[in-house]
Amino acid sequence: MDEVYDVVVLGTGLKECILSGLLSVDGLKVSLTILFTILWFYVLPTNLNGDLLNHMQQVLHMDRNDYYGGESTSLNLNQLWKRFRGSDTPPAQLGSNRDYNVDMIPKFMMANGGLVRTLIHTDVTKYLNFKAVDGSFVYNKGRIHKVPATDVEALKSPLMGLFEKRRARKFFIYVQDYEESDPKSHEGLDLNKVTGRDLISKYGLDDNTVDFIGHALALHRDDSYLDQPAMDFVKRVKLYAESLARFQGGSPYIYPMYGLGELPQAFARLSAVYGGTYMLSKPECKVEFDTDGKAFGVTSEGETAKCKKVVCDPSYLPDKVKKVGKVARAICIMSHPIPNTNDAHSVQVILPQKQLGRKSDMYLFCCSYSHNVAPKGKYIAFVTTEAETDNPEVELKPGIDLLGPTDEIFFDTYDRYEPTNQNSVDNCFISTSYDATTHFESTVKDVISMYSQITGKTLDLTVDLSAASAAAEE
Structure with a gap:
């Protein structure tokens, strides 16, 4: 820890691990805090020649926690039980402990979206x-419907009447057909000036x-987009349709086998290839500041790793963040798919705020043994x-009612934070907390x-997405 690093990254949440991977690829000397020691000879390819080894940057990894992944960790059944029930002995009828990988921040990836492009980059x-x-579904007038994303699907959708389907x-x-570089596809509209509301009015949509x-489709969390330039709105809908077409399945989303806990580990392996050294259970990782208020290192167990910049999640610098909200969630173990989703083994259902008389959308996320996150049949x-x-049980009831019978249900809430500091002043770069969405676009x-x-x-991130197709199992 006596080295001087370009960046010290505190926390093993997904955001921090992605940033570590990106910075490692850039050739920066990075210190990433993580939990588990991954053996050098396990993660480092044995066929690397000496020249490459000499050019790799040294990376230091530590973590104050006794688990991997930070807020975005995945838990086995015993860990889930201990966290929410205070015991590590769940009922035997739920199946093997090792067959469960329960994400604490469950999210799907848009197949053509930013996270997939980052993974390829x-x-x-x-x-x-x-x-x-x-499957990808939406709640409308008390029922769940498949989300139409193309002109063909629009004509088949029960969400709309005949004349609305045509519009x-x-x-x-x-x-x-819209291409930003092709004025012929604009139909006389400047989407950098025309609002979303104006564009919708042109087509007379109800x-x-x-x-x-x-x-x-556009995955907006409120209706403020209607009064903003329509360019972002159109790009979001276009991204949804392009992602849907990539695998020609029932949704535009993909999800890693064995759950999201695989993602931080994958980025940790990447960092190791660039010279990573791993340290575990490093207590009280304290960011050190000089007299000008600039971060210059991180201290743990009496040793200080010096650096030029610190990257972390909000928990490491609580005096430099503010609370901006709270997420309520229910975690359910079931023996059946969500009803009215065509028996989908993995599915997202979005409940728009207006349909529930709320200020915020509600999200259903479901995965199963088909992605190796639960025993067969679960x-x-x-x-x-x-x-x-302050009552998540009541607040989440509209979504829970759509699930059908549950074997077990856990309720939880967590606060959301945003940074208040000026990173140009203190050299600290703090991520925002994870929101309630079940997709990675805001992340x-x-x-x-x-x-x-x-x-x-x-x-x-203008990369060839064929690598994502090769990595995905149809």
Whole structure:
């Protein structure tokens, strides 16, 4: 720990691990705090020649916690029981402890989205296997419906009447054909000036149609996008359709085999290839500041790793963040898929705020033994939302009621934080807490923004997505 590093990364949450991977690829000397020691000869390819070894940057890994992954860890059944029930002896009828990998921050990846592009950019896909998610649904007028994302699906959807289907079809054709560099596809609209509301008015779409397009396709969390330039709205809908087409399955999402806990481990392997050294259970990782208030290192057990910049999650610098909300969630173990989802083994259902008379959308996430996160015949479902009350059991009831019978159910809440510091002043780069969404789009935006702040560069994610297709199991 006597080395001087370019960056010290505190925390093994997914955001911190992605940033460590990106910085390692850039050739920075990085210190990433993580839990488990991964043997050098296990993670480092044996066929690397001496020249490459000499050019690799040294990376130090530590963690104050006794588990891997930070807030985004995955738990086996015994760990889940101990965390929520205070005991590590769950009922035998739930199956083998080792067959469970229960994500604490459950999210799917858009197949054509930012996280997949980041995985390919860093070559982390070689450590992972993915499988397409079976279904993408939206709650509308008390029922669950498949989300239509193309002009063909719009004509088949029971969400709309005959005339509305025709209007929606024209809108989807416009989005599918839109190319920012081709004025002929713009139909006379400047999407950097025209608002989302103006664009929707042009096609005469009714409120229910706007609701599922804005929230289940564009993945907006509120309706503020309607009064903003329509460019982002169109790009989001286009991304959904492109992701859906990538695997030609029932949804635009993919998900790693064995759960999201595989992602931090994959980025840890990447960091090891660039010269990583691992230390475990490092207590009280304290960020050190000089008289000018600039971070210059991290101290643990009397030793200080010096650095130029510190990257961390909010828990490491609580005096430099503010609380901005709270997430409520229910974690459910079931013996059946979510009803009315075509028996999908993995599925996302979005409940738009207006459909529930709420300020925030609600999300259902379900995965199962098909992704190796539960024993055969078992399903893991989550219901999450931005908390608007102090009673998660009541607040989450509309989503829980859609699940059918549950074998076990756990309720939980956690606070969300955002940084308040100026990183140009203190050299500290703090991630935001994970939101209630069950997709990674907002997570990746935070990572890319932090990367630009840390490096002063724009991350180029214009990569060949065929690697994602190769890594995914149909």
